[in-house]
Amino acid sequence: MELQTLYNEYLNIKFKRGLPPVRTKPFEYGLYADDSAGLFLTDHPEETFTNWMYELIPRDPHYISAPDWQPVLADVFQQMDIYDELVLYYLLFTLNTTLSVNSHNAYSTMNDFMKNYSFLQLSHLSEITRLNEEQKHQVRDFFFFYYLYAHPVNEETLYACSFDGQNLVHTKTDIPLERYFTAFHDHYSTNIKEYTEQIAIAPHDIQACKHLTLQLLQCIEGKLAKLNMPEEKGLEAVLRLINDVDQMLQLHDNNKPALFEMMKNFLKEARSTPYRDHCFTTLLQNYASYILFFRFDEIHALVEYFEDTPEWCRTIINKIFMDTIFMERILRQKRIDITTYPNVTQFFEDEAKRIYL
Incomplete structure (x- = not known):
């Protein structure tokens, strides 16, 4: 099974595109009553990839005054302690939820978009x-954050990893995530008889989960072909x-009006x-992440193009600034005072004014 095929099916279900289901064995999506969906193992319809x-979650040593046990994989990774083990478990769980379809409230909708948007962009870089x-x-680094x-995730997990070339590593121990996740799955599939009360799937299913986990990780690391929106x-x-981010950047640099006209045509349809x-x-968000991130003053050209259609300009500006919190971080990182851009802030709606002004 190719990851692109599974990704297409994820988007099909997430956005109710109504396309016929495709073969994604050894996994398949199952729908819940609240419109969320889990990625189930085909041979074990009661168990999900997540x-x-x-x-198998490690005991949390933070709540014990004198923890006295060793990590499960202590023999393989001598430099790892029980605190590291818990963080690495959280990272694995986070990775495995990437293709989950969740029900949302207003807060979680933005988080869901940012996580999955960042995952897609990491695959493109x-x-x-x-x-x-x-x-x-x-x-x-911005997208991975x-x-x-x-x-x-908690703060300890948020700052636990860094890139070493194209490899994501647990910074404190210098353990590559790919190596740890491989050893984790191999340990439990090899020693399945010791964990019959905790694991309900077969060794070959654990290996299938390992394969998908590593594909997701390698996407983030940029080692696989990029994922495409169908x-x-x-x-x-x-x-x-x-x-094709290169094509967007080229169009912007060579013919800005053509890029903005594309945005206008989208809004014209009102569908x-x-x-x-x-x-x-x-x-x-690509326009914000790849253009305004490095050249924020380019926003003047966008506003000038849409000055004759203020309602469309208002829509675009508020989506750029309010659909995610990326722009808040960009302004802080680049030390940009948005109040010095009155041609932009004049289009802010009330919530944007509250946050930025």
Whole structure:
């Protein structure tokens, strides 16, 4: 099973696109009554990719005055202690929830978008050529931070990892996540008889979970071919720029009006479907993440283009600033005082004014 196929099915269910289900064995999606969906093991319809290891969570040493046990994989990773083991478990759980479809409230909707948007962009970065290596490292760290932050994870887990080249490593122990996750799955599939009360799936299912976990990790690390948003009639132009960041950057640098005209044409249609709206949000966040992140003053060109259609300008500006909290962090990192951009802030709606002004 290719990850792209499973990713397409995830988007099909998440945005109710109504496409026929495709073969994703050894996994398949199952729907819950609240419109959420779990990625189940085909041969074990009671177990999900996320929860098969639920009973394997390490004891939390933070609540015990003198913890006296060793990590399960202490013989393999001598540099790891029981606090590290718990963090690595949280990282594995976070990774495995990437393709879960959850029900949402207003707060969790934004977090869900930021996590999955960041995951998609991390898969694209290694193929982008119009950013230099330093720029790619900056946005990579930015996206990985929000991939974890929006899960959400605790602070210890949020800052536990760093990139060493293309490898994500647990910074304190210098253990590559790929090596740890491989050893984790191999240990439990090899010693399954010792864990019959905690594990309800077979060794070959654990290996299938390992394979998918490593694919998700390698996507984040940029070691696999990038994931693409699937095509849909009427969204060809938008999806072409989403799936090829270089093309968006080239169009912006060579012909800004053409990029803005694409945004205008989208708004002209006034047709709304969950997937269509998601694609437009993704395009605008790409504009923020790859252009305004490095050249914030480019926002003047956007505002000037839409000055004759203030309602559309208001829509775009508020989506850029309010659909995620990316712009808050960009302004802080770049030490940009948004109040010095009155041509932008004049379009802020009440909630944006409350947050930014």
